[in-house]
Amino acid sequence: MEKIKESIKKHFSNGPKAVFITMLIIMISAITINSTKKTLYVYIDGKENKIVTFRSNLNGALIANKIEVGPKDKITPRLDSNVKDKDKIYVKKAVKVELDVDGETLTIESAEDDIETMLTAEGIQLNDLDRVSPSKEEPLQDGLKVAITRVETKELKEVKTLDYATVTKRDSNLQQGNKKTIQEGKTGEKVITTRVVYENGKEISRKIVSEVVTKKPVEKIIAMGTLGTYTPSRGVNIRYSNVVKMRATAYTSDYASTGKSPGHPYFGITATGTKARRNTGGYSTIAVDPRVIPLGTKVYVDGYGYAIAEDTGGAIKGNKIDVYFDNNNLVYNWGVKWVNVYILK
Missing domain, CATH: 2.20.230.10 (Resuscitation-promoting factor rpfb.)
Structure with a gap:
């Protein structure tokens, strides 16, 4: 202002005109200064800072007031924005977080709200099964330690x-x-x-x-194999599927054995309708219990020979047989004995 006054004195006389012009210049200068002066309210992590600036650019205004904004800090509006009087500026300062992931320990500066948004901002991807400790929703704070466990199946x-x-x-x-x-x-x-x-x-x-x-x-x-071979005293091999030890008696066709006399229509006829016979060169007739030896079964009776189960008897129950002879003398000679009965194959 002093320079302005000296200039006026040099070019103008000390008359009223000079005074008027001097006052006019002073007023214009004051108006100009007041119109470029701005009061800004800067909130850093919620704390209000009131600054005065003549700068129109936000970045310049902050620098002039020694307010630093780091590369990871968040600021609203943007640093390259123009400002006007009474504008409100919001700055969220980045905090340091220690992150263990993939075998490395990283120190990350972030101004994000929580762990999940920090990981997204840093380009660190999580797979479906990965675990984060503490939880992804944990708010960020300075010195927070975060560990990611990679889980794979x-x-x-x-x-x-x-x-x-x-x-x-x-x-x-x-x-x-x-x-x-x-x-x-x-x-x-x-x-x-x-x-x-x-x-x-x-x-x-x-x-x-x-x-x-x-x-x-x-x-x-x-x-x-279950097929047995028996060689009796005659020396002929007998092939059998089973052998049973049985009580053997003998009978003939007379009345004492069968209750039928000669002339009876069924005299000498077996239960299967065959003629009872003693065939030393072939198969003879024996009486059996059909529940033990089915009728029609061919057998070899030790001491008697080959036979067919063709007849039954009231006293022949269980493991008993009755071998047939043509006369009573042979029946008496046989008597009662235990014999092996070979069921022939």
Whole structure:
């Protein structure tokens, strides 16, 4: 202002005109200064700071008032905005967060509200199973420590061989003590699926989730011979499927044995309708309990010979037989004895 006054004195006289012009210049200067002066309200983390500036640019106004805004700080409106008197400026200062992720420890400056938005802003992606500690909703604060545990699952498939079973079956057509493979066994297969869980690359658990048989095993079948061979005193081999020890008596066709006399229409006729006979060169007639030896069964009676179960008797119950002879003398000679009865094949 002093320079202005001196200039006026130099160019103008000390008259009233000079005074008027001087006052006019002063007024114009004051108006100009007041019109460019601005009062701004700057809120840093919620705390109000009142500043005065002649700058029209927000960044310039903050610098002039020694207010620093870091690269990770958030500011509203933007730094390159123009400001006007009584504008409100909001600054959120970034805090330092320590982050453990993927084997590294990172120091991150962030002005985001919580952990989740910080990770998004930093371009750190989370997979569906990953865990964040503390939780993603935790508000950011200076010195906060955050850890991300990478969780991964894999399903491993293993093919396992299934052993076959061996089944033994009795075969009456095969000599006793002999065996024969009827069907060869074949192994099967099954696929076992195991779910393995890894945390930060280290296995922590595994669990079988399914077992699927893709090929059934085929059982091995072995026939075991049950056909016995007996050689009586005559020296002829007898092939039999079973042998039973039985109490043997003898009978003939007379009245004492059958209750029928000669002339009776059924005299000498067996329960199966055949003629009772003693055939030393072939099959003779014997009486049996059909529940033990079915009628029509061919047998070999030790000491008697070949026979067919053709007859029954009231006293022949259970493990008893009655062998037939043509006369009573042979019946008496036979008497009662225990014999082996071979069921013929």
